[in-house]
Amino acid sequence: MAGPRCVASALRLRAAGRSGLALLLQQRSPGSASPARRWQAAYSSGRPKTVEINGKTYPTDPWFNVPSSVLSLTSRKLHLQKDHPVSITRKIIESVFPASTYRYYNTFDPVVSTYENFDSLGFPPDHPGRARTDTYYINESTLLRTHTSAHEAELFRSNPTGGYLISADVYRRDEIDRSHYPVFHQMEGARYWDRSKVPHGDLAAAVLEDLGRLPRHDMTVQDPSPPFHAERNPLQPHHGPAEAEAVGAHLKRSLELMVHEIFTRARKAAVLAEGAAPQDKPLEVRWVEAYFPFTSPSWELEVHYQGDWLEILGCGVSQQSLHIHAGKPDQVGWAFGIGLERVAMLLFQIPDIRLFWSQDERFLSQFRGVEDHLDRLRPFEPFSKHPPCYKDVSFWLGSSSAAGGGLGGAADWHDNDLMEVVRDAAGDCVEDVQLVDRFTHPKTGRKSLCYRINYRSLERTLTNAETNEMHQRVVDGLVKRFGVEIR
Numbered sequence: 001m002a003g004p005r006c007v008a009s010a011l012r013l014r015a016a017g018r019s020g021l022a023l024l025l026q027q028r029s030p031g032s033a034s035p036a037r038r039w040q041a042a043y044s045s046g047r048p049k050t051v052e053i054n055g056k057t058y059p060t061d062p063w064f065n066v067p068s069s070v071l072s073l074t075s076r077k078l079h080l081q082k083d084h085p086v087s088i089t090r091k092i093i094e095s096v097f098p099a100s101t102y103r104y105y106n107t108f109d110p111v112v113s114t115y116e117n118f119d120s121l122g123f124p125p126d127h128p129g130r131a132r133t134d135t136y137y138i139n140e141s142t143l144l145r146t147h148t149s150a151h152e153a154e155l156f157r158s159n160p161t162g163g164y165l166i167s168a169d170v171y172r173r174d175e176i177d178r179s180h181y182p183v184f185h186q187m188e189g190a191r192y193w194d195r196s197k198v199p200h201g202d203l204a205a206a207v208l209e210d211l212g213r214l215p216r217h218d219m220t221v222q223d224p225s226p227p228f229h230a231e232r233n234p235l236q237p238h239h240g241p242a243e244a245e246a247v248g249a250h251l252k253r254s255l256e257l258m259v260h261e262i263f264t265r266a267r268k269a270a271v272l273a274e275g276a277a278p279q280d281k282p283l284e285v286r287w288v289e290a291y292f293p294f295t296s297p298s299w300e301l302e303v304h305y306q307g308d309w310l311e312i313l314g315c316g317v318s319q320q321s322l323h324i325h326a327g328k329p330d331q332v333g334w335a336f337g338i339g340l341e342r343v344a345m346l347l348f349q350i351p352d353i354r355l356f357w358s359q360d361e362r363f364l365s366q367f368r369g370v371e372d373h374l375d376r377l378r379p380f381e382p383f384s385k386h387p388p389c390y391k392d393v394s395f396w397l398g399s400s401s402a403a404g405g406g407l408g409g410a411a412d413w414h415d416n417d418l419m420e421v422v423r424d425a426a427g428d429c430v431e432d433v434q435l436v437d438r439f440t441h442p443k444t445g446r447k448s449l450c451y452r453i454n455y456r457s458l459e460r461t462l463t464n465a466e467t468n469e470m471h472q473r474v475v476d477g478l479v480k481r482f483g484v485e486i487r
């Protein structure tokens, strides 16, 4: 499968070592996303006037783009479902951040305003993360949060302690493969100190004293970049160099301890399951400079795992403007955000992100009792692997006879449009989708695309008739919603 995989992995590889949001900034220009017309047409037949999410009713408008399959997941709350691997992972992370300092918030509603998700964090008005190709909107000013940072500004104002942890479901329109799902879970943490409350107003000294109280660990940490860098990772004008350096050091040690706890548990579990001798090679992690609109300097933490560097979190020294807007100009500190599924997949050796949504007893029963007894943690044992079934769909964009009034023109097309049609037509029966061919007609300039869809259920063997039916629904959906011409 080297050929087809190439296109998908080429898209994905560019993400390595960089923030997803920063990546979007480079990959897509918001100007290329077409106006509301496109979604209006795509949803006009089926758009409900209002939607109910967790007991509250919201009016929709032409910005609405949330398929019912995604809406139905807003009530699942896997991070709160006892003994679910996402919830167990949350508990392990909480165990590293004491509740006396870090107040835990696990029940924030997924519906937030564009202000909370973007503006409050300093995202510019034309940031591509705001595009409807990437974000699920209820209406023009209301969306399903794309990250837990949506609650940062509010907690900087209202949280009564010097720190917090949030866990929550987050939503992103994305491609389909074994590590991407439109709904996943994040955990966010922050810690800050108050210049007006520390002894002699010496914030750096107070932070270093707290750092001295944190345990040490035996991981190998690569951290080649300086604490800040004028061009690449600037110090904020509000912070003295010693302050930023101390906050950065506290941040890094705290997160290293979290990763140490997770991977020590993962190793113990593997040893218990296999009866193998514990590996004595120490865990290796590295800090990489990053960019987020709401932190500076910023970093990502990568873990060396099975021969590869894997990004697991983004973090940095919080932008002072957020504390100032929150009415707490003397607060200075750090924040981070980590993907819970990404960690849980390593911790439990879970091979496919769809499994987290499974209600199959063969999945759920494997984790029972673990949340209260973390030492019982064991790697997941896959139940039988069912056969894949590959089907291709090829089509021309920009048919003049488009049902949606010319939708699906080459300039309008986005991979995520297809992903959504596939999810609507086949739900969790699709393992992944790859763009396998792209062609522009030399005379007419028309563009043709071919995607390969891998139909494979995690729970049973699909019949031929069933697969054909799902594939037909994908084809029909593409024609109806985007007016493409099937080849």
Ligand code: FA5
Pocket (backbone or CB within 6 Å): 018, 019, 020, 021, 146, 147, 148, 149, 172, 174, 179, 180, 181, 184, 186, 188, 292, 295, 311, 312, 313, 314, 315, 316, 335, 336, 337, 338, 339, 340, 341, 342
């Ligand atoms: C953010 O979402 C920032 N809000 C993180 C942050 C918080 C930075 C506070 C600074 C301060 P990013 O898009 O990189 O950043 O996502 C953070 C983490 O979520 C990633 O490192 C990864 O572990 C996880 N993640 C991101 N996208 C996905 C995805 N599609 N599937 C699974 N996990 C994901």
Ligand code: MG
Pocket (backbone or CB within 6 Å): 018, 019, 020, 021, 300, 311, 313, 314
């Ligand atoms: Mg990232």
